[in-house]
Amino acid sequence: MNKLSVMVTGGAGFFGSSLMSLLLKKDEKVICYDLNLPHFSHENLLSIEGNILDKNLLQQSLKDVKIVHHNVAQVPIAKNKKLFWEVNYKGTDVLLDSCLKANVDKVVFVSSSAVFGVPESNPVFESTIPKPQEAYGEAKYEAELLCKEYINKGLNISIIRPRTIIGSGRLGIFQILFEWIYQNKNVPVLGSGSNLYQFIHSDDLASACYSASLVNSPGIYNVGAENFCSMREMLESLIKHSNSSSRVVGIPKRFTSLMMNFFSFLRLSPLGPYHSLMYGESMYFDISKAKKELGFNSEYSNVEMFIQTYDWYVENRNDILDGNISGSKHQSKLKQGILSIVPYFLI
Numbered sequence: 001m002n003k004l005s006v007m008v009t010g011g012a013g014f015f016g017s018s019l020m021s022l023l024l025k026k027d028e029k030v031i032c033y034d035l036n037l038p039h040f041s042h043e044n045l046l047s048i049e050g051n052i053l054d055k056n057l058l059q060q061s062l063k064d065v066k067i068v069h070h071n072v073a074q075v076p077i078a079k080n081k082k083l084f085w086e087v088n089y090k091g092t093d094v095l096l097d098s099c100l101k102a103n104v105d106k107v108v109f110v111s112s113s114a115v116f117g118v119p120e121s122n123p124v125f126e127s128t129i130p131k132p133q134e135a136y137g138e139a140k141y142e143a144e145l146l147c148k149e150y151i152n153k154g155l156n157i158s159i160i161r162p163r164t165i166i167g168s169g170r171l172g173i174f175q176i177l178f179e180w181i182y183q184n185k186n187v188p189v190l191g192s193g194s195n196l197y198q199f200i201h202s203d204d205l206a207s208a209c210y211s212a213s214l215v216n217s218p219g220i221y222n223v224g225a226e227n228f229c230s231m232r233e234m235l236e237s238l239i240k241h242s243n244s245s246s247r248v249v250g251i252p253k254r255f256t257s258l259m260m261n262f263f264s265f266l267r268l269s270p271l272g273p274y275h276s277l278m279y280g281e282s283m284y285f286d287i288s289k290a291k292k293e294l295g296f297n298s299e300y301s302n303v304e305m306f307i308q309t310y311d312w313y314v315e316n317r318n319d320i321l322d323g324n325i326s327g328s329k330h331q332s333k334l335k336q337g338i339l340s341i342v343p344y345f346l347i
Contacts, residue, residue, distance in 0.1 A: 013071060032046070048061050066105045070110065224285040
């Protein structure tokens with residue numbers, strides 16, 4: 001590997017894999033830095049098994065690196081406040097310090113829309129003041145503040161805030177949804193399901209990150225699908241596509257959110273506080289800055305990305321249920337826990 005190498009932390013994860021695929025298609029020499037090995041190999045891909053908190057290994061790994069895409073994170077379904085802080089905040093601090101010492105030209109940090117909590121109004125702009133409302137969002141926001149500190153030290157960092165990411169290979173909580181639809185079980189929405197909720201396809205996010213890596217100055221960019229709809233419309237479109245007899249059923253919003261948090265606290269549900277906070281709320285970004293400065297263009301609408309991901313799930317369902325397809329928490333099936341009884345109450 002030479003000085004033109006690009007490092008992707010968390011490269012073996014769901015989004016990291018999409019990003020590495022794009023970089024390799026562009027003939028970049030890529031280093032995957034992750035605790036796990038990626039699911040594919042390539043002549044221009046070097047894999048390093050490493051912890052994001054390992055300063056010595058990071059500094060050794062960065063000696064020939066020009067650009068770093070930082071994606072390592074404990075995601076909301078981890079439900080571990082200590083790990084959110086250790087990985088999402090302290091891990092980012094270790095990485096940025098290592099990048100500064102290694103004279104890395106550019107860092108692209110993938111943050112989260114969770115830094116905004118439930119927004120007071122939509123659309124959400126880059127200038128909207130972040131107000132995280134649970135531990136995952138708080139750790140991500142503190143990591144953003146770290147980025148700003150390192151920008152002041154001379155490190156060129158772009159912060160990308162994506163909406164909820166989906167695409168082929170995405171499992172986690174979406175595996176539960178897809179399985180219910182596959183089995184013709186009814187699907188819940190909170191309240192009427194009229195809340196507008198924006199997603200982003202992993203390929204679109206990868207394109208945004210790649211474009212940000214070419215920008216010579218620091219910046220913050222909100223990215224999401226340009227074409228999105230309400231939660232009910234999206235689910236009904238997916239059910240229609242799948243020829244399932246599932247129905248979308250509205251359930252009481254406040255009571256259900258309380259129960260979601262209660263069962264999550266008891267470890268009876270795979271969902272975390274962020275899911276109960278956001279599932280029934282509207283949230284969407286203004287993406288005009290990313291379009292103007294990054295040339296960002298979302299190829300997938302909400303409905304299109306869900307259809308593609310569902311079709312991938314059906315095609316690989318047997319291997320997924322048998323445990324032959326797994327990886328990070330976003331790449332693995334979830335135990336439904338108490339959620340398994342939910343469809344029986346949706347009449």
